[in-house]
Amino acid sequence: MRPPWGWVFDGPEQPLRAVEFDWPRLGAGEALVRVTAATLCGSDLHTRHGRRPTPVPTILGHETAGEVIAVGEPAPRYLDGTAVGVGERLTWGLCASCGECRYCHSGLPQKCDRLFKYGHAALTSEWGLSGGLATHVHLRGGSALVALPAGLPDELGAAAACAGGTVAGALRLAGDLAGRRLLLFGAGMLGLLASAMAADAGAVVIVVEPDEARREQVARFGASQALAAVTSDLPDWADVAIDFSGHPTAVAASLALPRLGGQTIWVGAVFPAPPLEVSAEQLVRRCRRLDGLHNYHPSDLATAVDYLAQRDRHWGFSRLLGPVLPLAAAPGAFDCRGAVRPLIAG
Numbered sequence: 001m002r003p004p005w006g007w008v009f010d011g012p013e014q015p016l017r018a019v020e021f022d023w024p025r026l027g028a029g030e031a032l033v034r035v036t037a038a039t040l041c042g043s044d045l046h047t048r049h050g051r052r053p054t055p056v057p058t059i060l061g062h063e064t065a066g067e068v069i070a071v072g073e074p075a076p077r078y079l080d081g082t083a084v085g086v087g088e089r090l091t092w093g094l095c096a097s098c099g100e101c102r103y104c105h106s107g108l109p110q111k112c113d114r115l116f117k118y119g120h121a122a123l124t125s126e127w128g129l130s131g132g133l134a135t136h137v138h139l140r141g142g143s144a145l146v147a148l149p150a151g152l153p154d155e156l157g158a159a160a161a162c163a164g165g166t167v168a169g170a171l172r173l174a175g176d177l178a179g180r181r182l183l184l185f186g187a188g189m190l191g192l193l194a195s196a197m198a199a200d201a202g203a204v205v206i207v208v209e210p211d212e213a214r215r216e217q218v219a220r221f222g223a224s225q226a227l228a229a230v231t232s233d234l235p236d237w238a239d240v241a242i243d244f245s246g247h248p249t250a251v252a253a254s255l256a257l258p259r260l261g262g263q264t265i266w267v268g269a270v271f272p273a274p275p276l277e278v279s280a281e282q283l284v285r286r287c288r289r290l291d292g293l294h295n296y297h298p299s300d301l302a303t304a305v306d307y308l309a310q311r312d313r314h315w316g317f318s319r320l321l322g323p324v325l326p327l328a329a330a331p332g333a334f335d336c337r338g339a340v341r342p343l344i345a346g
């Protein structure tokens with residue numbers, strides 16, 4: 001059998017290299033997966049084009065689904081506690097955590113002291129197959145593994161690993177959304193998924209998105225309105241505002257607009273930007289709450305997979321993905337612009 005291979009990234013704007021790897025030897029709690037789908041996230045595009053640092057050389061791709069072809073002894077376990085078996089379809093979270101440090105013990109395993117991030121790890125002789133743009137991925141112990149339900153396409157299982165889990169995490173921070181007003185900034189994959197998920201939870205949703213083509217999608221994903229910019233009737237309208245865009249203007253608006261006692265959740269600001277001016281007095285007097293979300297909790301991945309399996313038929317999330325490229329053509333996927341999530345089928 002041909003050895004596993006993947007596209008190695010050496011730095012911004014350098015050509016990706018197709019590199020063969022040795023078959024890995026599996027340790028306790030590890031698994032070897034044949035990649036069946038990988039979707040590129042916006043952050044992969046930022047990394048590729050030098051707007052986001054990552055250790056190199058590396059294999060990019062942290063939204064991946066696959067079929068288990070071998071397991072270590074003992075076999076790894078899914079988040080629900082069942083053992084992983086050969087032949088099963090699964091996806092995995094962005095991170096593997098140690099399970100022992102103070103963050104792992106305090107509900108933040110996604111910020112573990114010894115965190116390993118798929119698609120963001122420098123290749124080593126012991127650990128080569130760590131990103132989705134490869135034929136295979138070597139899963140570490142401490143990874144968040146979720147089986148894909150029958151009927152959930154591999155590519156949506158892959159997209160759950162960053163977009164889905166992140167949205168589920170943001171909505172978890174917002175709490176019960178039934179009857180509440182939600183203001184979302186950004187109508188990329190995350191904003192649209194959040195809109196649908198929040199609408200399903202009973203929220204009234206308004207999305208702010210300057211890009212017209214993206215804005216046209218919004219109505220099909222449960223929002224009552226799509227606005228090009230903040231309007232004069234928005235202040236005090238929202239119970240919760242979530243920024244997925246990371247754009248400084250949107251980030252500031254998401255903090256300024258919610259009602260007294262309302263909540264702001266920041267998700268998209270994961271790249272350097274000028275500091276924001278904040279009125280501490282206003283936050284205090286208006287009894288405001290501000291949360292940040294990064295990497296999401298492993299349980300959010302399970303929530304996302306479950307949600308996508310139940311509701312994809314209704315919303316048709318797969319149309320947010322594409323075009324489909326074979327792995328051999330993966331370098332071309334980085335030239336696709338944000339409106340679609342390029343999909344590399346394994």
Ligand SMILES: [Zn+2]
Nearest residue numbers: 041042043162
């Ligand atoms: Zn991502």
Ligand SMILES: [Zn+2]
Nearest residue numbers: 098101104112
């Ligand atoms: Zn830890």
